[in-house]
Every structure is written in structure tokens, then in C-alpha cells.
Amino acid sequence: MKFYKYHGAGNDFLLADNRDGSILLDTVKVRRLCDRHFGFGADGVMLLGPGRGDRAFTMEYYNPDGSGGMMCGNGGRCIVAFAADLGMTDFRFEAADGPHEAWLLQEGNPKTVRLAMKDVSLVQQLGPEEFFLDTGTRHYVRFVEDPDALDLRSVAPPIRYDARFAPVGTNVNFVRWDGQRLWIRTYEKGVEDETLACGTGIVASALAASVRFALPLAEIPVRAKGGDLRVAFRPEGCGFRDVFLTGPAEFVGTVDVNL
Numbered sequence: 001m002k003f004y005k006y007h008g009a010g011n012d013f014l015l016a017d018n019r020d021g022s023i024l025l026d027t028v029k030v031r032r033l034c035d036r037h038f039g040f041g042a043d044g045v046m047l048l049g050p051g052r053g054d055r056a057f058t059m060e061y062y063n064p065d066g067s068g069g070m071m072c073g074n075g076g077r078c079i080v081a082f083a084a085d086l087g088m089t090d091f092r093f094e095a096a097d098g099p100h101e102a103w104l105l106q107e108g109n110p111k112t113v114r115l116a117m118k119d120v121s122l123v124q125q126l127g128p129e130e131f132f133l134d135t136g137t138r139h140y141v142r143f144v145e146d147p148d149a150l151d152l153r154s155v156a157p158p159i160r161y162d163a164r165f166a167p168v169g170t171n172v173n174f175v176r177w178d179g180q181r182l183w184i185r186t187y188e189k190g191v192e193d194e195t196l197a198c199g200t201g202i203v204a205s206a207l208a209a210s211v212r213f214a215l216p217l218a219e220i221p222v223r224a225k226g227g228d229l230r231v232a233f234r235p236e237g238c239g240f241r242d243v244f245l246t247g248p249a250e251f252v253g254t255v256d257v258n259l
Helices: 027-034 073-085 152-160 199-212
Strands: 002-008 011-017 045-050 057-062 092-095 098-106 111-116 124-127 130-134 138-143 171-177 182-188 193-195 219-224 227-236 239-256
Touching: 002 073, 011 073, 027 045, 045 073, 057 073, 073 092, 073 098, 073 111, 073 199, 073 239, 130 199, 138 152, 138 199, 152 171, 152 182, 152 193, 171 199, 182 199, 199 219, 199 227, 199 239
Parallel strands: 011 045, 057 092, 138 171, 182 219
Antiparallel strands: 002 011, 002 239, 045 057, 092 098, 098 111, 111 239, 124 130, 130 138, 171 182, 182 193, 219 227, 227 239
């Protein structure tokens, strides 16, 4: 069985073509694949499945701990790059949080992918610098003076497991707005560690920044540890519509797996 490795700004994934339905994954298999010492190593696993209705394909996503049922923004961009490399030209797909559409803005390797994310109906402000919202996955966002000064492995887990977010928990983002760009670090549940970029977290943080700083911007540049991305949106009432995540998606190589 062949898996293809891609990354979006350092957020890396193992992908496989499962349009024939022959690949069956479980928690043990996913954990083994994602293990960076005893497996091939990845922040997640995705299967590209057969299309449904007007969708060209489906995106089945798993965290390294085997959990699923959520959207992954960088994963969404990577699976679109994978679909393009498979020869597909229709990038309308179904994910755990509903339908998505994407566009290739730059071909080759890496590709630049613009991904339509779900509308966000509400951004909850928990405190002067704290926000909570769902961008396909649940995210806590806190604005701080210097995200790089934090030990995420110490400060993020108590928030990730905070009773306010039980029983599902939340991803945790620490961000800084410097007047021109958003700087971000994200601790992801399911990975249970910091990742070099988190697409849904980048979107959540950009929308929270729009609320926190009353930004007159329709697009916000974001610097993650793994690279640069952009979030575009249209405010509407207490939420946002026409939300787009744009950034790189790069093919790394292939691995042969005996599951």
C-alpha cells in the first residue's frame, strides 16, 4: 500500500488514494503510521475517498492518536494538492465539517492552494485577550506579547483540558498582532504537542484578531513557525462568511506500507 507525504507550512500528513474503498484504518494503524520513531512520522493521516453528490472526493482525516471527525485546514490544502497530482481538476470535496472548495493558484511543487473554509457564526470572547470559536475544529485563542517566549508544553495542556471545553477539549493558540501580521503558535489536541502550522487555528486566530483589534482588513497575513499563510474573510453580524485559507502545499515523497 502506498502513502504520499505532503506538508503545508511544515504541518505534515500521510495521504492515500482510497476511492476504491480498500483501505481500512483503525487507531492502532494510524498511531503506527504517525509515530516519528517507529513509523513514518506525520501530524495526521488522510484518505481521499470517492465523491458524493456534486463533490469530487471526500477527505477522511485522522489525528496521530487515531481520533477523527474534524476538519484540518492545512490537511485540506494538502489533499487538494494530492488530488491535483492524481490528475483531478475538480476540487470540491466533503470533509467532516461539510462541503469545501479549493483553487490552485500556483501549480508545480510546492503548490499554492486557496481553500474555502466553513462560515463561522460566533466568536466568543472569554476575556480581554481570550477567544473561543469553531472553524471546523474547536480553537482557543489568546493574544500575548511574545508567543515565542512561552513553553507551550507547559502552558497549553491545562487550557486544552479545561472544564470549559469538556468533554471534547480544544486546540490552543497563542498569537500576537504587530499591526501588519499575525504571529502564531498552536498546540493541537490529538497531536498533543505544538505543530509548525495549524490551518484551522490560523483561521480562528485571524478571525479573533479581527474582533479583538477591530481590523478594517478583509485579509490577514499570518506567520506560523513553518511558513506564511493568508486568511481572507467577510464579517457578517457576530460571525464571518466567505472565509479562505491560502498557503503552500508541498509533496515530499512516497512510502510503501504493509498494514
